[in-house]
Amino acid sequence: MNIFAEFHARIAALLQKMGAEGRLPASLDMARFVVEPPREASLGDLACNAAMVFAKEVKASFSNPRQLAIELAAALSEMPDVDQAEVAGPGFLNIRLKIEVYADILRAILREGQNYGRGASGRFKATKVNVEYVSANPTGPMHVGHGRGAVFGDALANLLEFAGSQVTREYYINDAGAQVDVLARSAYLRYLEALGEAVTVPEGLYPGDYLKPVGAALVAKFGESLRGKAEGEWLAPVRAFAIEAMMDMIRDDLAALNITHEVFFSERSLHDTSNGPSDVATAIEDLRQKGLIYEGRLPPPKGQLPEDWEDREQTLFRSTRFGDDVDRPLRKSDGAFTYFASDIAYHSKKIAAGYDVLVDVWGADHGGYVKRMSAAVAALSDGKVALDVKLCQLVKLMRDGEPVKMSKRSGDFVTLREVVDEVGVDAARFMMIYRKNDAPLEFDLAKVIEQSKDNPVFYVQYAHARAHSVLRQALAVFPGLDVSPARLAEADLALLDDENEWALIKLLAQYPRVVESAASAHEPHRLAFYLHDVASFFHSHWNRGKDQPQLRFVNQDRRDLTCARLALVTGLMNVLASGLSVLGVKAPEEMR
RNA sequence: GGCCCCGUAGCUCAGCCGGAUAGAGCAACUGCCUUCUAAGCAGUAGGUCGCAGGUUCGAAUCCUGCCGGGGUCGCCA
Numbered sequence: 001m002n003i004f005a006e007f008h009a010r011i012a013a014l015l016q017k018m019g020a021e022g023r024l025p026a027s028l029d030m031a032r033f034v035v036e037p038p039r040e041a042s043l044g045d046l047a048c049n050a051a052m053v054f055a056k057e058v059k060a061s062f063s064n065p066r067q068l069a070i071e072l073a074a075a076l077s078e079m080p081d082v083d084q085a086e087v088a089g090p091g092f093l094n095i096r097l098k099i100e101v102y103a104d105i106l107r108a109i110l111r112e113g114q115n116y117g118r119g120a121s122g123r124f125k126a127t128k129v130n131v132e133y134v135s136a137n138p139t140g141p142m143h144v145g146h147g148r149g150a151v152f153g154d155a156l157a158n159l160l161e162f163a164g165s166q167v168t169r170e171y172y173i174n175d176a177g178a179q180v181d182v183l184a185r186s187a188y189l190r191y192l193e194a195l196g197e198a199v200t201v202p203e204g205l206y207p208g209d210y211l212k213p214v215g216a217a218l219v220a221k222f223g224e225s226l227r228g229k230a231e232g233e234w235l236a237p238v239r240a241f242a243i244e245a246m247m248d249m250i251r252d253d254l255a256a257l258n259i260t261h262e263v264f265f266s267e268r269s270l271h272d273t274s275n276g277p278s279d280v281a282t283a284i285e286d287l288r289q290k291g292l293i294y295e296g297r298l299p300p301p302k303g304q305l306p307e308d309w310e311d312r313e314q315t316l317f318r319s320t321r322f323g324d325d326v327d328r329p330l331r332k333s334d335g336a337f338t339y340f341a342s343d344i345a346y347h348s349k350k351i352a353a354g355y356d357v358l359v360d361v362w363g364a365d366h367g368g369y370v371k372r373m374s375a376a377v378a379a380l381s382d383g384k385v386a387l388d389v390k391l392c393q394l395v396k397l398m399r400d401g402e403p404v405k406m407s408k409r410s411g412d413f414v415t416l417r418e419v420v421d422e423v424g425v426d427a428a429r430f431m432m433i434y435r436k437n438d439a440p441l442e443f444d445l446a447k448v449i450e451q452s453k454d455n456p457v458f459y460v461q462y463a464h465a466r467a468h469s470v471l472r473q474a475l476a477v478f479p480g481l482d483v484s485p486a487r488l489a490e491a492d493l494a495l496l497d498d499e500n501e502w503a504l505i506k507l508l509a510q511y512p513r514v515v516e517s518a519a520s521a522h523e524p525h526r527l528a529f530y531l532h533d534v535a536s537f538f539h540s541h542w543n544r545g546k547d548q549p550q551l552r553f554v555n556q557d558r559r560d561l562t563c564a565r566l567a568l569v570t571g572l573m574n575v576l577a578s579g580l581s582v583l584g585v586k587a588p589e590e591m592r
Numbered sequence: 593g594g595c596c597c598c599g600u601a602g603c604u605c606a607g608c609c610g611g612a613u614a615g616a617g618c619a620a621c622u623g624c625c626u627u628c629u630a631a632g633c634a635g636u637a638g639g640u641c642g643c644a645g646g647u648u649c650g651a652a653u654c655c656u657g658c659c660g661g662g663g664u665c666g667c668c669a
Binding site: 031032034036038039040043047049052053055064065088089090091092123137174176177178179267298300301308309310312314325326328329331332333334336338339342364365366367368369370371391393394434435436438439440442451452453454456458462466469470473513514517518520521523525526529532533536540542543544545546547549552553554591 | 594595596597598604605606607608609610611612613614616617618624625627628629630631632633634648649650662663664665666667668669
């Protein structure tokens with residue numbers, strides 16, 4: 001039950017009725033106006049800007065927006081659940097609901113449990129959506145930056161699913177470029193090492209110790225059979241083996257963050273020609289049919305010219321037709337396809353799979369790539385499929401306010417796994433979502449495990465634990481009390497007599513709207529901030545009980561009032577647990 | 593130099609496809625609590641929303657141009 005969406009629909013119906021009566025234009029775009037919580041709670045429960053938004057369209061029938069607002073207010077005032085509807089300022093419509101509406105909402109929360117807030121509501125349109133995230137190169141362990149994209153993508157996928165979309169979580173394995181050959185050579189070196197040879201890792205190969213077990217595993221599988229062979233003979237098998245080993249490691253690291261992808265898509269498979277033309281060739285042919293491929297020259301890049309720049313004619317995709325800055329090459333000078341060509345084929349496969357929306361989560365260093373990819377998706381899908389690229393900024397790893405040194409030299413850097421092992425999944429996940437994706441993130445290893453109100457992870461989890469603690473306490477005072485949600489929903493909520501109790505319920509009533517807006521904006525951090533707000537309000541109300549014992553949730557002299565308050569606490573617990581689960585963070589029953 | 597992201601209180605950041613007097617936490621200042629409902633509480637102060645224009649009933653939000661920070665700039669992924 002989304003009260004904001006509900007009233008948006010009612011007001012839209014009123015406007016349509018006026019349209020049918022010829023007093024307004026018949027085709028107003030109802031998506032243009034909003035029903036939202038007013039800035040000041042004292043103004044009411046709902047605020048609507050419809051009259052002002054349609055100021056131009058209503059000029060013929062109304063002398064000013066206020067007049068339309070007044071008429072809407074009059075109609076709304078007639079509705080049984082509306083206490084008061086009035087017009088403020090230039091035409092704001094402020095609506096105050098009868099208190100029973102919120103009692104109903106609380107009962108709905110208790111009844112629906114973890115389904116409260118689930119499903120498409122309001123503006124969010126449920127679609128078939130593909131979220132591609134992580135896609136770290138299979139050449140080594142993931143670092144903290146990968147972790148941010150991983151957590152962001154996973155939380156977004158959860159959020160979209162919760163909001164009603166059909167979601168596929170996907171990982172694109174870059175297993176086709178030169179870097180996996182480097183991986184293979186590096187692993188081969190460790191293979192020789194495992195056979196007893198003394199090796200030093202030359203410049204240009206991956207030096208990390210993590211390849212030593214791979215070397216040993218190669219010995220276990222191939223024995224000495226690869227020793228002394230030409231590279232052409234061992235490269236492919238070693239490469240395949242090493243990539244598989246790296247992917248196993250990456251999957252383990254992701255599992256430690258509670259992240260599981262449904263699809264792992266191999267870039268290499270796009271180049272497979274065993275069943276006719278490769279997917280890359282097919283995708284480019286598709287674009288050629290659309291007249292978007294040509295042979296031509298590009299102007300040299302501005303600024304610092306690459307050393308090996310040569311002016312040559314090449315195969316280009318006309319991405320400028322879709323808003324890109326220059327047309328983009330599809331073949332390297334050696335004739336092989338560029339990475340971009342693979343990516344075109346990859347997205348073409350996703351489009352063919354019938355997704356309405358594609359989300360790519362990338363590191364901020366790939367920002368320059370967004371326009372060409374959007375152009376490609378627009379071209380391939382004839383503008384029917386939307387691509388939203390979410391760029392995640394860097395993570396600055398700190399400890400007690402001091403930056404943690406991360407030298408990439410000698411492969412000695414802080415891995416994602418080390419961080420997760422140190423602070424735990426919950427802290428890692430919550431902190432990485434508790435920031436907009438395109439803002440840099442400071443991640444302080446000491447602060448995220450601190451048990452204080454300054455630590456948002458703890459603060460929100462503790463609110464949930466505290467709610468459970470209240471229930472435990474109630475059971476101690478009233479042994480055998482039935483505190484199941486179903487039973488509490490029957491409590492006499494009219495006994496709730498403190499305005500903050502109702503304010504808390506109103507905050508819980510916003511949950512579906514928060515889900516809707518966070519999902520449609522692809523911004524899971526909004527949910528994290530909302531949960532922090534809810535926790536904050538709850539803690540603050542709980543603390544009032546210190547000075548004013550009559551406000552405490554458990555009142556041993558008044559079983560009926562206690563039950564009403566437990567209904568509130570349980571509803572709150574429900575929303576916190578639901579939101580945390582969407583973010584992939586545990587909702588503990590106690591903090592010990 | 594082109595393109596992308598960022599610029600909001602001393603610090604770290606929110607501000608929901610334009611909406612009402614721009615918010616929170618930390619730090620600062622002032623009280624309270626010292627034991628109950630376990631990890632303090634309440635309050636005060638603090639902003640030219642980088643700058644300058646523009647769009648309109650109305651701009652932190654949209655547009656243009658600057659300034660500052662970061663990223664990126666045929667064949668790497």
